Amino acid sequence: MSLFYSTLKYLVVTLWSMFVIAPFLWALTTSFKDFQSVTSGATYIPWVDFEPTLDGWRSLFKSPAQGGIAIVEPFFNSVMVTAAGSGISIILGTLAAYSLSRFTFRVGPIRNGDITFFFISQRIMPPVVLSIPFFIMLGKLGLLDTLFGLILVYVVLLMPIAVWIMVDFFNKVPVEIDETALIDGCNPYQAFFKVVLPNSVPGIIVAGMFCMIFGWTDFFFAFILTFTEVQLLPVAIVALNSSITPWWSLSAAALVSVAPLVVVAFIVERHLSKGNLSGALK
Amino acid sequence: MGRSINKGKRSMNFKHKYMFLLPGLLVLLAILVFPIGFTVRLSLSSWDSFYPSLDFIGFENYIRLFTDDSRFWEAFGRLSLLSLTTVFLQYIIGFSLALLVWKEIRFQRLFRVLFLIPMMTTPVIMTVVWRTVFHESLGPVNDFFSLFGMQPLWLSSEILSKFTVILVEVWQWTPFMFLLLLAGLLSLPKEPYLAASIDGAGPVRTFIYVTFPLMAPISIGAIIIRLIEASKIMDTVYVLTSGGPGTSTETSSFYIFIKGLREFQFGYSAALSITYLIIMIISFTVIAKILVKLMVRGE
DSSP, X not given: OOHHHHHHHHHHXXXXXXXXXXXXXXXXXXXXXXXXXXXXXXXXXXTTTBOOOSHHHHHTTSXXXXXXXXXXXXHHHHHHHHHHHHHHHHHHHHHHHHHHHHSOOOBTTBOHHHHHHHHHHGGGSOHHHHHHHHHHHHHHTTOTTSHHHHHHHHHHHHHHHHHHHHHHHHHHSOHHHHHHHHHTTOOHHHIIIIIIXXXXXXXXXXXXXXXXXXXXXXXXXXXXXXXXXXXXXXXHHHTTOSTTOOHHHHHHHHHHHHHHXXXXXXXXXXXXXXXXXXXXXX | OOOOTTTTOTTOXXXXXXXXXXXXXXXXXXXXXXXXXHHHHHTTSOOOSSSXXXXXOTTHHHHXXXXXOHHHHHHHHHHHHHHHHHHHHHHHHHHHHHHHHHSOOTTHHHHHHHHHHHHHSOHHHHHHHHHHHTOTTTSXXXXXXGGGTXXXXXXXXXXXXXXXXXXHHHHHHHHHHHHHHHXXXXXXXXXXXXXXXXXXXXXXXXXXXXXXXXXXXXXXXXXXXHHHHHTTOOHHHHHXXXXXXXXXXXXXXXXXXXXXXXXXXXXXXXXXXXXXXXXXXXXXXXXXXXXXXXXXXXX
């Protein structure tokens, strides 16, 4: 490999990494600024360019009455909705995916492939199309502005992802595993729970990661379907995006919202290197 | 969809198979049937904030949409431009990055994690940050450009605002493309590469004759998945430009959002939604066919 080629390689990789990191670095410096250092133009290095303060970070814990933005409650609301939505989607999605991978369904002209496609095709729906009927439906059920209502919606959002990843994963798990268990005297449920499921942990982790990513980063449904009682993190932060934006609080809040999923990036990379993703994502 | 290693072995039938399938299927149907049916019915009514009633006006909304609503079609054209451009860029960049960290490179895992991180972040929240980055008088980008005496209007000029939306979308979603393609590269068989190196093929020829053809099915899948997600572009636009200046970054979803949830013309926005969905399903089918033709030669 020529020196030119390998220099070019590192150059490209480094440039893209800088592009990836740039907004985070900007948010990090901004989070230590105050009104004066923000409005006096772009500055970068604390102590040299501007006098850092912790106001932005403190405001995360103060109530709006005290001039803060109180994102602790929205943060935990987001955690609950994402965890519950992902959990339910994974359980129902894994069961459905297993049956679609192992058994033959034939209802009129409908075959396995069509059922799988039905699950996955829900991703084509733009949120805006579903938002109005969801709004009316949850309103009738008295579930607007509640955690439970949002969780229901998130199941629709996330189950297609779980089914998509798990069907492909189960297709790669040899059917002989189930057959051996059946011959050994398990009933089909025992075969699934005691033999197939333990062998599917990597696939479930990958599907779980993806559900968490798409649940945690959703904005639109939470934006339309909740008002005051329940507020999720993205909605709380975007609400700050007005004309008199407190950039310092906003930057600190943005970094808090990004932090938990950086852990997910490490886990996904681990599975990628081990080759677990290739089967699940093809 | 992946190739199944169990093809033709799906004989293990038993009567309880529905116990596995139905819980998920029924939950999904229960939550979805009403919204979809209701949207269809709504699209045939004149429901708005003044007369919230489910009357029946036939296809009036659809006629209005096809004869008297150039804004919808402009928004659709803009959506096509934005999503095709961003997905094309994401594919080129994502594939290049995946190839670069596929084989041995120093700090391989660090680079891989870094390249994945943007897709883990919430688009709206990062867009709020991008807004401060591109702020026309206080942001760092214009701080840089002012060295050359320029103050580009990143968010409030017609052409540049589209560029900014594309840039943010590329930052956010190239990682997804990168992830799918790298997972594909890591699963490629070794034999074709041995054969290529025995034949003395250089890296360029190996890529053209071995890697690219082997990656074609994965590429097609990744592009379609990204196009589906990109067609929903809405969050970024809402926060970054609110569709502006004027309507220069307004996409279909955003226009439906304005008609439905800002102007409360529920009936009309339902007709927009249904039309939009049908166009989407047709375009994805056509695009998938074209991609297969383009990328899978001689197979």
